[in-house]
């Protein structure tokens with residue numbers, strides 16, 4: 701489990717996150733929502749130990765991540781950041797192998813080779829393994845990065861959970877691959893030690909797939925919990941300044957905005 705308690709983050713006199721406490725449990729799709737500038741990416745960076753909050757603590761299980769080395773953390777925690785563009789003419793399989801860098805020192809082992817092969821199969825990019833990454837479409841590149849980050853935590857860790865943190869993973873994906881990706885996350889969750897946290901903008905995808913939602917607004921926690929609790933008319937109006945029509949039937953919940 702990731703447990704963040706009383707997180708406050710400031711840049712100069714500007715408060716970016718204010719007293720945020722959230723829990724992200726294994727076995728669930730945990731999604732962070734909120735309007736542009738709400739602080740979602742900043743919270744993601746804090747829970748990944750890429751930014752140090754002025755106040756508050758982040759625990760992975762019982763361990764304060766401040767007391768975990770970068771190398772140790774990289775073995776169990778993979779992050780898909782918003783800006784993953786690479787400028788080098790690498791083969792797809794070389795990009796995916798970057799995910800294994802925390803696990804070997806000079807040359808990849810057969811275990812690393814196996815991990816990237818299986819991760820490429822999982823995200824349907826194995827056929828592109830020898831292609832120049834730079835020639836791929838935006839959506840294809842994104843799937844290669846999924847294979848890269850998931851290969852990083854492909855094998856269970858010796859102690860504790862594995863953590864997959866995804867900042868806007870659905871960018872560049874068409875509706876087919878958006879749904880496919882969310883179903884793949886579900887499949888990954890069969891591994892009970894996996895904690896998944898993602899940032900998304902699509903409220904209907906969140907309503908369909910999320911088990912736990914966190915809604916930020918102006919750096920504050922507006923709501924956290926089930927989709928019924930978070931995606932209600934009042935919260936939507938506060939966060940997005942739009943009045944939704946919320947429809948619920950046996951297939952799920954839908955939000956329409958005008």
Ligand SMILES: Nc1ncnc2c1ncn2[C@@H]1O[C@H](COP(=O)(O)OP(=O)(O)OP(=O)(O)O)[C@@H](O)[C@H]1O
Pocket residue numbers: 711716734735736737738739740741742743
């Ligand atoms: N280094 C920085 N210097 C100044 N302001 C910053 C810095 N980093 C973030 N901010 C500001 O903090 C606020 C939150 O940014 P953040 O990227 O976390 O938002 P977000 O919710 O991820 O937004 P988006 O949906 O647009 O990606 C924004 O107003 C942003 O301009």
